[in-house]
Amino acid sequence: xxxxxxSPKYLFRKxxxxxxxxxxxxxxxxxxxxxRQDPGQGLRLIYYSQIVNDFQKGDIAEGYSVSxxxxxxxxxxxxxxxxxxxxxxxxxxxxxxxxxxxYFGPGxxxxxx
Amino acid sequence: xxxxxxxxxxxxxxxxxxxxNCTYQTSGFYGLSWYQQHDGGAPTFLSYNGLDxxxxxxxxxxxxxxxxxxxxxxxxxxxMKDSASYFCAVLNQAGTALIFGxxxxxxxxx
Numbered sequence: 116x117x118x119x120x121x122s123p124k125y126l127f128r129k130x131x132x133x134x135x136x137x138x139x140x141x142x143x144x145x146x147x148x149x150x151r152q153d154p155g156q157g158l159r160l161i162y163y164s165q166i167v168n169d170f171q172k173g174d175i176a177e178g179y180s181v182s183x184x185x186x187x188x189x190x191x192x193x194x195x196x197x198x199x200x201x202x203x204x205x206x207x208x209x210x211x212x213x214x215x216x217x218y219f220g221p222g223x224x225x226x227x228x
Numbered sequence: 229x230x231x232x233x234x235x236x237x238x239x240x241x242x243x244x245x246x247x248x249n250c251t252y253q254t255s256g257f258y259g260l261s262w263y264q265q266h267d268g269g270a271p272t273f274l275s276y277n278g279l280d281x282x283x284x285x286x287x288x289x290x291x292x293x294x295x296x297x298x299x300x301x302x303x304x305x306x307x308m309k310d311s312a313s314y315f316c317a318v319l320n321q322a323g324t325a326l327i328f329g330x331x332x333x334x335x336x337x338x
Contacts, residue, residue, distance in 0.1 A: 148325055148326075157329055157330040158328040159328075160320075160326075163324065171324070174327075205271070214258050214319060214323065215259050215260070215276035215278075215318075215319065215326065216261070216273050216276060217273070217326055219271050220270060222270055
């Protein structure tokens with residue numbers, strides 16, 4: 116089945132630690148996205164990538180980094196510079212169809228120990 | 229930049245009709261999308277309006293008025309499973325990524 120997978124489902128971070136969230140898609144989509152969602156809030160854009168080896172900052176990129184070495188993969192690293200990382204992280208992708216359509220993965224919930 | 233406004237909460241009973249409004253301010257406009265998110269789950273795409281008017285998909289309809297920078301999602305014959313958060317979204321100025329509103333929590337009671 117085609118779709119987006121994110122792992123792990125839950126992730127715990129210690130103070131000063133970098134952690135990496137995985138996002139893989141087999142939809143053959145060029146564009147991929149990372150969003151952060153806090154309780155009772157909307158989705159805020161962290162980073163996005165339109166093609167391999169290229170990515171752009173979203174509205175809240177500080178404290179995060181990404182790479183796009185393969186079309187299928189778009190990992191997000193939450194660095195120690197992100198002082199409030201506890202949130203629900205959602206990865207999404209978009210193909211060549213309807214402009215307003217993005218497909219989301221199941222999400223990773225990051226908690227700070 | 230892009231900004232969207234929608235009510236934070238709406239309540240209704242089973243079988244009723246509910247309308248969730250969304251107003252937006254954008255630099256460049258490519259259309260209005262709606263997403264549904266159940267608690268703890270991933271957002272799923274509901275509808276997209278690129279042009280003015282009403283789009284109908286089963287019990288759900290979505291409307292857009294570009295001159296008023298306004299749209300709404302209409303849910304008919306409400307069911308308990310419709311209890312969820314609903315987000316309106318627009319593409320950013322470059323047309324490359326969706327920017328979401330803060331969401332409307334719909335609670336459907338029996």
